[in-house]
Amino acid sequence: MTIRSERADGPVDGYRAKRSTSATRTDVALHETPQSVSVIPRDAIEDSGATRLRDALDYAGGVGRANNFGSQGLTTFTVRGFTTGEFYRNGFPINRGYPNAPDAYTIERLEVLRGPASTLYGRGDPGGTFNVVTKQPRAETQVTLGSQIDEHGLHRGTLDATGALDEQGDLTYRLNLLGEGGDSFRDGVESERYGIAPVLSWQLSNATRITLEGDFMRNNHPLDRGLTRFPNQIGNASRDTNAWERGSNNLLHNDNAMVQLRFDHWLNDGWMLAGGIQQLDGTLQGNAVEANGLQADGRTLGRNFSYRKLEWDDRDLQLNLTGYFDALGLEHTLLTGVEYEDYRYKSLIRRSRAGLDAYPIDIFDPEPGQPRPALTRTTSHDNEKLQTWAVFVQDQVALTERLDLLAGVRIERFEHDYRNHLPGSSGWSTADNAATPRAGLIYDLTDSLAVYANAARSYKPNSGASRLGSGFAPEEGKSYEVGAKWEVPDHQLSVDAAIYYIVKQNVLTLDPVDPTFSVAAGEVRSRGFDLNVAGNITPEWRMIGGYAFVDAEVRKDNTIPAGTRLANIPRNSFSLLNVYEFQDGVAKGLGLGLAVKYVDERAGQTSSTAYDMQDYGVVDLLSFYKLNEHVRLNLDVKNLFNEEYEESAWNLYAYPGAPRTVQAGIAYTF
Numbered sequence: 001m002t003i004r005s006e007r008a009d010g011p012v013d014g015y016r017a018k019r020s021t022s023a024t025r026t027d028v029a030l031h032e033t034p035q036s037v038s039v040i041p042r043d044a045i046e047d048s049g050a051t052r053l054r055d056a057l058d059y060a061g062g063v064g065r066a067n068n069f070g071s072q073g074l075t076t077f078t079v080r081g082f083t084t085g086e087f088y089r090n091g092f093p094i095n096r097g098y099p100n101a102p103d104a105y106t107i108e109r110l111e112v113l114r115g116p117a118s119t120l121y122g123r124g125d126p127g128g129t130f131n132v133v134t135k136q137p138r139a140e141t142q143v144t145l146g147s148q149i150d151e152h153g154l155h156r157g158t159l160d161a162t163g164a165l166d167e168q169g170d171l172t173y174r175l176n177l178l179g180e181g182g183d184s185f186r187d188g189v190e191s192e193r194y195g196i197a198p199v200l201s202w203q204l205s206n207a208t209r210i211t212l213e214g215d216f217m218r219n220n221h222p223l224d225r226g227l228t229r230f231p232n233q234i235g236n237a238s239r240d241t242n243a244w245e246r247g248s249n250n251l252l253h254n255d256n257a258m259v260q261l262r263f264d265h266w267l268n269d270g271w272m273l274a275g276g277i278q279q280l281d282g283t284l285q286g287n288a289v290e291a292n293g294l295q296a297d298g299r300t301l302g303r304n305f306s307y308r309k310l311e312w313d314d315r316d317l318q319l320n321l322t323g324y325f326d327a328l329g330l331e332h333t334l335l336t337g338v339e340y341e342d343y344r345y346k347s348l349i350r351r352s353r354a355g356l357d358a359y360p361i362d363i364f365d366p367e368p369g370q371p372r373p374a375l376t377r378t379t380s381h382d383n384e385k386l387q388t389w390a391v392f393v394q395d396q397v398a399l400t401e402r403l404d405l406l407a408g409v410r411i412e413r414f415e416h417d418y419r420n421h422l423p424g425s426s427g428w429s430t431a432d433n434a435a436t437p438r439a440g441l442i443y444d445l446t447d448s449l450a451v452y453a454n455a456a457r458s459y460k461p462n463s464g465a466s467r468l469g470s471g472f473a474p475e476e477g478k479s480y481e482v483g484a485k486w487e488v489p490d491h492q493l494s495v496d497a498a499i500y501y502i503v504k505q506n507v508l509t510l511d512p513v514d515p516t517f518s519v520a521a522g523e524v525r526s527r528g529f530d531l532n533v534a535g536n537i538t539p540e541w542r543m544i545g546g547y548a549f550v551d552a553e554v555r556k557d558n559t560i561p562a563g564t565r566l567a568n569i570p571r572n573s574f575s576l577l578n579v580y581e582f583q584d585g586v587a588k589g590l591g592l593g594l595a596v597k598y599v600d601e602r603a604g605q606t607s608s609t610a611y612d613m614q615d616y617g618v619v620d621l622l623s624f625y626k627l628n629e630h631v632r633l634n635l636d637v638k639n640l641f642n643e644e645y646e647e648s649a650w651n652l653y654a655y656p657g658a659p660r661t662v663q664a665g666i667a668y669t670f
Contacts, residue, residue, distance in 0.1 A: 006018050006019050007019070007027075008020050008021040008027040008028070009021055009027075009090075009108075009133050009136070010108070010136065011041075011042060011108060011109075012039065012041035012042065012043065012109055014041070014043060014492075014535065014536060014542055015041060015043060015044050015534050015535055015536070015542045015543065015544045016041075016492065016493065016494055016534045016535035016536070016544075017030060017039035017041055017109065017111075017534070018030060018031075020033070020037055020039060020111055021091075022037070022088075022091070022111040022113055022130075022131040022133075023035050023037050023111075023113055024120070024333075024335070024394065024396065024406065025091065025120050025320060025322075025335055025337070025394070026322055026333050026335055026396065028333070028396065030485075030494070031450060031485050031487055031494070032404060032442060032450075033406075033442070034404070034406055034440030034441060034442040034452035034453065034454050035113065035114065035115055035440060035452075035454055035481070036113075036114040036115065036481065036483055036496055036498045036530060036532070037111065037112065037113055037114070037496075038060040038061065038111070038112040038114075038496075038532050038534070038546065039109055039110070039111050039112075039534070040056045040057070040059055040060055040109065040110040040111075040112070040544065041108075041109050042107065042108050042109060042135075043542075044056070044059060044544050044577060045104050045107060045110075047577065047579045047591065047593055047622060047624070048577055048593070048595055048620070048622065049148075049620075049622060049634060049636045049638070049663060049665070050104045051103070051104050051105075051148065051156065051180075052101065052103065052104060053101045053102050053103070053104060053107065053110070053132070054068075054077070054101065055104065056104060056107065056110050057077065057110065057112070057130070058575050058597055059544050059545050059546075059575050059576075059577050059595075060110070060112040060130070060532075060546065061530050061531065061532045061545060061546015061547055061548050061573075061574075061575065062079060062080060062114070062528075062530045062546060062547075062548025062550065062573060063077060063078070063079050063112060063128075063130075064077065064078040064079075064568060064569070064570065064573065064599070064648070065077060065078070065568070065647050065648040065655075066078050066083045066567075066568045066648050066650070067083075067648065067650035068648065068650075068655060069098060069223075070222070070223035070224050070225050070226075070252075070288070071189075071221060071222075071223075071224040071226075071655070072098065072100075072219070072221060072223070072252065072254060072284070073098075073099065073100050073101035073219070073254070075095075075098065075101075078127070078568050078569055079112070079114060079127040079128035079129075080114055080115070080126075080127035080128055080500060080502060080526055080528065080530070080548075080550065081127055081502065081524075081526025081527075081528065081550045081551075081552030081566060081569050082125045082126060082127030082128075082477075082502070082504065082524075082526060082552070082566075083125070083127075083566075083567070083568065084124060084125035084127060084128070084129060086121070086123065086124040086125065086129050086460070087129050087130050087131070087132070088121060088129065088130070088131040088132065089102065089131070089132045089134065089215075089258070089260075090131070090132070090133060090134060090213070090260060090262065091121075091131060091318070092260060092276075092278040092316050092318070093121070093122075093278075093314070093316060093341070094132070094258065094280065096280055096282075096312055096314040096343055096345075097280075097282050097284070097310060097311075097312030097314075097345055098254070098282070098284045098310055098312075099254070099256045099280070099282050100193075100217045100219045100254055100256050102132050102134075102215070103178055103193070103195055103217070105146075105158045105160070105176055105178050105195070105197075106132075106134050106135060106176050106195075106197045106215065107132055107133070107134065107135070108133050108134055108135045108136065109133045110130060110131075110132055110133070111130060111131045111133060112128065112129075112130045113128050113129050113130065113131070114127070114128040114481075114498070114500075114530065115127075115128055115454065115456055115479045115481055115500065115502075116128075116436070116438065116456040116457060116458035116477055116479050117129045117458075118410060118434075118436035118456070118457065118458040118459055119392060119394065119408045119409060119410045119436050119437065119438040119456060119457075120392065120394070120408070120410070122339065122341070122388060122390055122410065122412055123388070123412075123414070123459060123460045123461060123474075124458055124460055125458060125460060125475075125477065125504070126456075126457075126458040126477025126478070126479045126502045126503075126504055127502065127526065134197070134199070134213065134215075135160070135162075135174055135176065135199070136174060136199060136201065136211070137162050137163075137172035137173050137174040137199055137200070137201045138162045138163070138172060138174070139163070139164045139169035139172055140162075140163065140164075141162070141163035141164070142160075142161070142162055142163065142669060142670075143159070143160070143161040143162075143669070143670055144158075144159070144160040144161075144667055144668065144669040145157075145158070145159055145667070145668045145669075146158040146159075146160070146665065146666070146667040146668075147665060147666055147667075148634075148663060148664070148665035149663065149664055149665070150661050150662065150663035150664075151661060151662045151663070152182075152183050152184055152185050152661060153182040153183030153184075154180070154181075154182040154183065154184065154663075155180070155181065155182050156178070156179070156180040157178075157179045157180070158176070158177065158178050158179075159175070159176065159177040160174075160175075160176050161173075161174070161175045161176075162174045162175070169203075170202065170203040170204070171200070171201070171202050171203075172200075172201045172203075173198070173199065173200050173201075174197075174198070174199040174201075175196075175197070175198050175199075176195075176196070176197040176198075177195070177196055177197075178193065178194065178195035178196075178197075178217075179193075179194055180192070180193040180194075181193065184658075185239070185240055185658050185659055185661070186224060186239075186240055186242050186656075187240050187241060187242040188222075188242050188246040188368065189221075189222055189224050189242055190222075191219070191220060191221040191222070192218075192219070192220040192221075193217070193218070193219050193220070193221075194217065194218050195215070195216065195217040195218075196214075196215075196216050196217075197213075197214065197215045197216075198213070198214050199211065199212070199213045199214075200212045200213075206266075207265055207266040207267075208263070208264070208265045208266070209263065209264050209265075210261070210262070210263045211260070211261070211262045211263070211276075212259075212260070212261050213259070213260045213261075213262070214257070214258060214259045214260075215256070215257075215258040216256070216257050216258070217254075217255075217256050218253065218254065218255050218256075219253075219254040220251060220252070220253055220254075221251075221252060221254070222244065222245075222246075222250045222251055222252070222288075223244065223250060223252055223288035223289070223290070224242065224244060225244055225290060225291070225653040226646075226653050226654055226655040226656055227239070227241070227363075227646070227653070227654050227655075227656055228243070228291055228294065228301060228363055228652055228653060228654075229604055229611045229649070229652050229653070229654050230293070230294040230652055231609070231611070232294055232296070232298050233294060233298050233299070233363070234297075234298035234299055235364070237363050237364050239644060239656035239657070239659065240659075241363070241364065241366065242366065242368075243301060243303075243361050243362075243363050243366045244288075244289045244290075244303075245289045245305075245368050245369075245370075246368050246369070248287060249287055249289065249305065249372055250287060250288055250289045251286050251287060252284055252285065252286035252287075252288060252308075253283075253284070253285050253286050254282070254283070254284045255282060255283050256280070256281070256282040257279075257280070257281045257282070258278065258279070258280050259278065259279045260276060260277070260278045261276050261277050261278075262274075262275070262276035263275065263276060270323055270324050270325050271321065271322070271323045271324075272321070272322045272323075273319075273320070273321055274319075274320050274321075274322070275317070275318045275319035275320055275337075276317075276318060277315070277316065277317045277318075278314075278315070278316045279313075279314075279315055280312070280313060280314040280315075280316075281312070281313045282311070282312050282313075283309070283310065283311050283312075284308065284309075284310040285308065285309045285310070286307070286308070287305065287306065287307055288305075288306050288307075288308065289303050289304070289305055289306070289359070290303065290304055290306065291303055291304075291652065291653075292304055292354050292355055292356060292358055292359075293356045294356070294363075295356045295357070295360070299362055299363055299364055300356075300360050300361070300362060300363075301360065301361050301362075301363045302354075302355055302356035302357055302358045302359065302360055303358065303359040303360070303361060304351045304352045304353070304354060304358060304359060304373075305351070305352040305359060305372055305373050305375070306349055306350065306351040306352070306375070306379075307349070307350050307375060308347070308348065308349040308350075308380075309347070309348045310345070310346075310347045310348075311345070311346050311347075312343070312344065312345040312346075313343075313344055314341065314342070314343045314344070315341070315342045316339070316340070316341045316342075317339065317340045317341075318337065318338075318339045319337060319338050319339075320335060320336070320337035321335070321336050321337070322334070322335050330397050330398060330399065331397070331398040332395055332396070332397055332398075333395070333396040334393075334394070334395050334396075335392075335393070335394040335395075335396075335408070336391075336392070336393045336394075337391070337392050337393075338389075338390065338391050338392075339388070339389075339390045339391075339392075340387075340388070340389055340390075341386075341387065341388045342385075342386075342387050343384075343385070343386045343387070344383070344384070344385050344386075345383065345384045345385075346382065346383035346384070347380050347381070347382055347383075348378070348380065348381050349378070349379050349380035349381075350375040350377065350378050350379070351375060351376070351377045351378075351379050352373035352374060352375055352376055352377070353373070353376050353377065354377070358373065359373050378422065380422075381420070381421040381422050382418065382419060382420045382421060382422075382427075383418075383419050383421075384416075384417070384418050384419075384463065385416070385417040385418075386414060386415070386416050386417075386461065387414065387415045388412055388413065388414040388415075389412065389413050389414075390410055390411065390412040390413075391410070391411050391412075392408060392409065392410035392411070393408060393409060394406070394407070394408030394409075395407055395408065401444075402443055402444040402445075403441065403442075403443050403444075404441070404442050404443075405439075405440070405441055406438075406439065406440045406441075406442075406454075407437075407438070407439040407440075408437065408438055408439075409435060409436065409437040409438075410434075410435070410436045410437075411433070411434075411435055412433070412434045412435075412436070412459075413431065413432070413433050413434075414431065414432060414434070414461055414474075415429070415430075415431045416429070416430050416431070416432075416461050416471055417429045418463070418464075418465060418471065420465065425465075426465070427465070428465055428466075428470045428471045429471070430470065430471035430472075432461075432473070432474060434459040434474065434476075435457075436456070436457045436458060436459055437456070437457060438454065438455065438456035438457070439454065439455055439456075440452060440453065440454030440455075441453055441454075442485075447489075448486060448487045448488070448489055449484065449485070449486050449487075450484065450485045450486075451482075451483070451484045451485075452482070452483055452484070452485070453480075453481065453482045453483075454479075454480075454481050455478075455479065455480050455481075456478075456479050457476065457477060457478055457479075458475075458476070458477035458478075458479070458504075459474045459475065459476050459477070460474055460475045461474045461475075462474060462475060462506070462508055462520055464508070464518060465517075466511070466517055466518065466519065467511050467513060467514050467517035467519075472506070472508065472518070472519075472520040473506045473520045474506060475504055475505065475506045475507060475520075476504070476505050476506055477502060477503065477504040477505075478502065478503050479500060479501070479502045480500065480501045480502075481498050481499070481500040481501075482498065482499055482500075483496060483497055483498030483499070484496070484497050484498075488535070492535050492536040493533070493534070493535030493536060493537065494533070494534055494535055495531070495532070495533050496531070496532045496533075497529070497530070497531045497532075498529070498530055499527075499528070499529045500526075500527065500528060500529075500530075501525075501526075501527045502525065502526045502527070503523065503524075503525050503555070504523065504524050504525075505522075505523050506520040506521070506522070507520070507521075507522030507523060507524055507557075508520055508522060509521050509522035509557045509558045509559065509560070510558050510559050511558070512558050519558070521556070521557075521558060522554070522556055522557045522558075523554075523555040523556040523557075524552065524553065524554055524555055524566060525552070525553060525555045526550060526551065526552035526553075526566075526569075527550075527551050527552075528548065528549045528550040528551055528552075529548070529549045530546060530547065530548040530549070531546055531547045531548075532545070532546035533545060533546065533576075539583060540580050540581055540582065540583055541578070541579070541580050542578075542579050542581075543576060543577060543578045543579070544576075544577050545574070545575045545576030545577055546574070546575060546576075547572075547573070547574045548572070548573050548574075549571060549572055550569055550570065550571060550572075550573075551571065552565065552566040552569045553565055553566065554566070554606065560606065560607060560608055561608050564603075564606060564607065564608055564610075565602075565603040565606070565610070566603070566606050567602070567603050567604060567605050567606045567610070567649065568602050568603075568604075568648050568649060569602060569603070570599050570600035570601065570602045570615070571600045571601075572598070572600040573597075573598065573599050573600060574596070574597070574598045575595075575596065575597040575598075576595070576596055577593065577595045578593060578594045578595070579591055579592070579593040579622065580592050580593070589625055589626035589627070589628075590623075590624075590625050590626075591622075591623065591624045591625070591626075592622070592623050593620075593621070593622030593623065594619070594620070594621065594622070595619070595620040595622060596617065596618070596619050596620075597617065597618045598615070598616070598617040598618075599615060599616055599617075599645075599647075600615045601613060601614055601615045602649075604646075604649035604652075604654055605649070605651060605652075611654075613645075613646040613649060613654060614645065614646075616643050616644075616645030616646075616657070617643065618638075618639050618641075618643050618645070618657070619639070619640045619641060620636060620637065620638045620639065620640065621636065621637040621640050622634075622636045623635050623636065629669075630668060630669050630670055631666065631667070631668055631669075632666070632667045632669075633664075633665070633666050634664065634665045634666075634667075635662075635663075635664050636662070636663050636664075637660065637661070637662050638658065638660065638661040638662075638663065639657070639658060639659060639660045639661060640660060641660070642659050642660040643657070644656075644657075644659075645657045
């Protein structure tokens with residue numbers, strides 16, 4: 001076993017990670033991986049003042065925001081022109097049901113994979129995904145207490161403690177605690193968020209390690225659908241205007257529990273057995289207010305009051321065998337694995353009556369506090385079960401000193417069962433098999449410049465029922481990518497660039513016989529270019545970010561014209577985090593940063609009559625001061641020029657970005 005200065009699943013020194021496990025499930029240098037991968041390390045998360053996972057994703061070039069389910073969390077995001085909700089934590093799927101998004105306080109590094117990841121991870125969209133690598137225990141005792149506030153009334157406290165529980169340092173722990181609450185820039189939108197994330201690691205021997213990790217979180221937050229964008233509106237409300245009621249009339253309680261038991265065991269110097277089991281459980285329950293439609297005056301919104309109870313649980317088991325060996329004169333890293341997942345979900349939603357005159361409010365001058373209307377309709381009462389069995393194999397082969405091959409395939413069977421309990425409805429059961437291969441080549445032109453190419457497939461089961469009461473064929477994607485990776489000779493800075501072409505088929509579109517149903521007959525296409533940079537320009541100046549050009553459109557649909565833009569996808573986007581930290585002199589310990597983000601105009605819906613969200617640019621000023629080895633202070637001004645913008649949309653709801661915000665924090669380590 002080789003000891004390296006940087007573990008592929010451990011802390012990163014600075015902004016540039018050198019190794020990763022997410023793209024191959026093996027410990028491999030990023031410069032040797034024939035795929036575009038970005039790693040957002042802990043230092044960048046702290047320097048940028050990020051408290052949410054979505055804030056950290058801003059510095060992975062080309063990754064955008066989509067439906068956040070009424071500000072409940074990161075439900076979906078966009079990458080390379082496609083919206084996806086599939087993402088992972090330490091290699092296990094975590095976005096099942098409607099969970100809380102992982103909080104930044106647990107993240108060690110955030111790894112974004114561009115292109116299909118189905119060969120290793122199963123169902124997903126072909127644009128890409130990401131894997132959250134969480135903070136792990138260390139033998140050295142250390143405790144950090146943190147506090148952060150902002151001018152809108154949000155206050156936040158965290159604790160991060162680690163150390164050994166025995167004299168030898170074989171049994172170690174990590175404990176992260178979070179408490180957060182207060183106001184936001186949105187009128188009457190108050191929230192509470194509590195979390196505990198314990199980790200125990202037991203090094204049984206030099207060859208065997210067992211890790212038990214949990215994450216338990218409660219999020220109390222209104223269903224804040226943001227601003228409406230109906231075609232007949234006489235204008236747009238200000239970003240702080242809230243037309244969705246206050247207090248218990250609009251408050252959801254989101255409870256999530258995650259437990260992972262992982263192990264790795266070296267059978268000998270060349271073979272390692274690893275895997276584990278994850279159990280997820282969650283509920284989303286409470287009251288909410290949403291739109292029925294806008295009256296002819298262009299300002300009076302008909303609304304409905306609703307009660308929902310959503311419940312889900314998911315069990316995932318993984319077992320992988322990795323071998324490092326020579327065969328036929330070639331070096332191999334062979335990975336084989338099996339995986340089983342059992343996902344179950346059920347929902348009950350009841351609503352007050354529909355209609356433009358129901359529960360009305362003025363979207364420009366709302367007066368909340370109307371009597372709660374009666375629940376008269378059940379609009380959702382169903383349950384779903386999805387089971388998958390998979391086996392995969394992957395080989396990384398050093399064909400020559402400069403040419404490496406990566407090839408793999410996953411064979412997966414899924415059985416999907418859906419039951420709709422509404423009157424006049426039924427259910428369906430379907431089963432299918434999917435094969436998702438991928439292959440890539442990477443060639444070192446010089447010691448610092450490599451070029452690569454890859455091709456891969458993806459698949460994802462569709463939900464819902466057809467006109468005939470059956471399920472749908474799964475979505476299938478094909479991706480082709482060519483790129484280059486360049487390292488500055490001292491390995492402190494890396495620049496990656498890629499061009500790609502992706503097609504996704506069996507997208508749901510309206511049934512031409514009965515448009516109240518869908519058929520899996522649509523096709524969408526994305527092509528583009530992305531450029532990413534990470535590392536140090538000088539020992540004092542570090543940066544991370546990227547640029548993306550995306551041309552994503554409908555290719556085939558029963559009602560939407562070919563060429564229609566896909567929702568939430570800008571043609572151009574750019575982000576860059578710069579930090580200059582003084583290394584000596586009277587200013588030693590002072591860090592000054594500038595973060596910029598530009599997002600081109602986007603369609604709010606995938607529709608020929610969609611509204612547009614305007615382009616925007618946001619500038620953040622960042623600063624921190626390490627008073628001594630124990631105390632770190634930070635003071636940031638987010639959205640310095642108070643730009644008004646919409647960060648994402650879902651149907652006729654658009655989510656406004658935050659105004660200029662001053663936030664301050666302190667961290668004490670002992």
